[in-house]
Amino acid sequence: MASERLQKLLAQAGYGSRRSCEDIVAGGRVMVNGKVAQLGDKADPAVDAIVVDGRHLKAETPHVYIILNKPRKVVTTNEDEFGRKTVRDLVKYEGQIYPVGRLDVDSEGLVLLTNDGELANVLTHPRYEHEKEYLVFVKDQPDEKALNSWRRGVVLPEDGYRTAPARVEVLKHEGNGTLLRVVMREGRKRQIREVARLLGHPAQYLLRVRIGPIDMGDLKPGKWRFLHKPEIQALREVVEESRSRSSRSKRKPRSTAAARQAARPAKSRRGSK
DSSP states (O other), X not given: OOOEEXXXXXXXXXXXXXXXXXXXXXXXXXXXTTEEOOTTOEEOTTTSOEEETTEEOOSOOOOOEEEEEEOTTOBSSSOOTTOOOBHHHHOOOOSOOEESSOOOTTOEEEEEEESOHHHHHHHHOGGGOOOEEEEEEEESOOOXXXXXXXXXXXXXXXXXXXXXXXXXXXXXXXXXXXXXXEEESOOOTTHHHHHHHHTTOOEEEEEEEEETTEEOTTOOTTOEEEOOHHHHHHXXXXXXXXXXXXXXXXXXXXXXXXXXXXXXXXXXHHHOO
């Protein structure tokens, strides 16, 4: 096995997404051949002694994929500094796994847990644009103007960010509220709740029912299960498709105008305004 960046090796071994593994390395928690590793260092598990928090890193760890129907008031982390119940408390599995992405404490529904760092990166990184589907019960009855604003994208006042277009469908009106189906390809913190509030129809209930190709089905709140083989294959196809798309993007030639600009002499480029 060739040398790889440490954050990639840690992600493959189930220590979290690549981003969280970068924090592990930067925090001085990794040693390679007896020396504290630095972010950017590479190693080969077949020949190098890699130690994380005092434990030797295994060269290969079998991938595990679990889905959970998270109830309300459960935190989507492995540990919580305030002592609240976490998704890891509900999943009785001895191996090292972590939740992919987030689902806020007041929301319910599908959470994927795994030790597959590459999959976690593909499903959570915004550039891959994988769908997530929610059932959202909002106050009152949004009119077409509000729904179309949501579909086109809403500017969040906190940082001026405009949300990406989403599919928003009215399923039914019930009592003093409306049940919506919302399908989106991004997942900023509490985004659905914030958009609904800005449009004047606060979310009173939020349930995530799908991530990419994985549907929660009839899994009861608080229950979990291992993914079936066809579901795992569907996830692997997602990873391969994302790899292929990323590779094509990197090989894409620059536009003719950009190529002409790059070909101009440096002096000419500096003199232009």
